[in-house]
Amino acid sequence: MSRSKPHLAVTLGDPAGIGPEVILKALADKSLTSKCEITLIGHRQILQQTYKKLKSISSDLAHPDDFNLLEIEQNEHLDKITPGSGNLASGAASFAYLETAITQTLAGKFHAIVTAPIAKTHWKAAGHHYPGQTELLAEKAGIKRFGMLFVAKSPQTNWTLRTLLATTHIPLSEVPTTLTPELLSLKLDLLIECLAEDFGIKNPKIAVAGLNPHSGENGQLGTEEKDWIIDWIKQQTVRYPQLQLDGPIPPDTLWVKPGQAWYNSAKNAHDAYLALYHDQGLIPVKLMAFDRAVNTTIGLPFIRTSPDHGTAFDIVGKGIADASSMKAALQFATELANQRLKNISS
Numbered sequence: 001m002s003r004s005k006p007h008l009a010v011t012l013g014d015p016a017g018i019g020p021e022v023i024l025k026a027l028a029d030k031s032l033t034s035k036c037e038i039t040l041i042g043h044r045q046i047l048q049q050t051y052k053k054l055k056s057i058s059s060d061l062a063h064p065d066d067f068n069l070l071e072i073e074q075n076e077h078l079d080k081i082t083p084g085s086g087n088l089a090s091g092a093a094s095f096a097y098l099e100t101a102i103t104q105t106l107a108g109k110f111h112a113i114v115t116a117p118i119a120k121t122h123w124k125a126a127g128h129h130y131p132g133q134t135e136l137l138a139e140k141a142g143i144k145r146f147g148m149l150f151v152a153k154s155p156q157t158n159w160t161l162r163t164l165l166a167t168t169h170i171p172l173s174e175v176p177t178t179l180t181p182e183l184l185s186l187k188l189d190l191l192i193e194c195l196a197e198d199f200g201i202k203n204p205k206i207a208v209a210g211l212n213p214h215s216g217e218n219g220q221l222g223t224e225e226k227d228w229i230i231d232w233i234k235q236q237t238v239r240y241p242q243l244q245l246d247g248p249i250p251p252d253t254l255w256v257k258p259g260q261a262w263y264n265s266a267k268n269a270h271d272a273y274l275a276l277y278h279d280q281g282l283i284p285v286k287l288m289a290f291d292r293a294v295n296t297t298i299g300l301p302f303i304r305t306s307p308d309h310g311t312a313f314d315i316v317g318k319g320i321a322d323a324s325s326m327k328a329a330l331q332f333a334t335e336l337a338n339q340r341l342k343n344i345s346s
């Protein structure tokens, strides 16, 4: 693949959700599309329906015919897709879009995949039992080390919030037993590699959240910190002498400094935050940056980014879906691809 601009595969996500809308809105932004080449992966009929429905209520909307489209041939259920309510048909379609994007990317056709959101329940209805797109990407790429990282740049201070989730789509009750020193070491290794390779941060400052209120208050409010998290943190500074690893920081106060860095001044903020479970990391991310955070899968042999939001079935067809996070996902994929191409050539 030799191109002057990164070539991005953009999957439509669940065709009954807001994916097609935020994609057409994002692609109307020429400052984005001039920096990359785009191939959409999905069904032309879905894009045309979205365009027809929204063109009178949404001023900034790209015409689907202006972009390359890799049409998915699997279309026997297409007439059963109802905008605003996903089902087996929309789950089967969104799965096929991503599968195709991965196969083509592994074959060297694209530098990066940008995915619109899917609904996990509809994948399940279609017989695809994955917690999310992340796990399908990892499985098809043949890797076991991967992580879900959220990245957002503050419009106020230009500071970048980076939050890695140690565990993702599992019930809260399974978090304490899923978290192990081995799992945390794997996620930390990935984070350190990613900070160096993609962000040029060689001596990172990383903060680790506690699991329990007040990080357990010396075992009174939970014992995981006392039992092993505190020791694990000490061991990592031996493994990585260049690393500043702070924690376990009580999970409520952990987010005070990133909040200050986001709105006011980046003094004393960390380069990245390791949250121990989904909502511990994503509530602050979405509070600060719902309109611009990007979900990226680290550890893959290719780039994958996605907006931070879901399918938003409740607002489909109203023309009110905000495309900023999709724009940020396209922008970030382009930046990462350029950075990696630069790393290869230097």
Ligand SMILES: NC(=O)C1=CN([C@@H]2O[C@H](COP(=O)(O)OP(=O)(O)OC[C@H]3O[C@@H](n4cnc5c(N)ncnc54)[C@H](O)[C@@H]3O)[C@@H](O)[C@H]2O)C=CC1
Pocket (backbone or CB within 6 Å): 018, 022, 116, 117, 118, 119, 120, 121, 133, 295, 306, 307, 308, 309, 310, 311, 312, 313, 314, 315, 320, 321, 322, 323
């Ligand atoms: N990357 C992905 O594929 C993701 C998929 N999901 C999936 O999405 C489905 C719905 O999940 P929810 O928890 O309801 O989250 P959601 O993000 O779809 O919606 C939450 C609320 O935010 C609003 N919203 C979301 N995106 C918006 C946008 N771009 N502009 C304006 N308003 C927006 C929605 O209308 C809704 O009120 C689930 O099946 C979930 O699995 C959720 C998050 C990420």
Ligand SMILES: NCC(=O)COP(=O)(O)O
Pocket (backbone or CB within 6 Å): 118, 131, 132, 133, 134, 135, 282, 295, 306
């Ligand atoms: N909450 C994040 C999310 O649902 C993203 O999942 P994935 O589909 O990117 O694995």
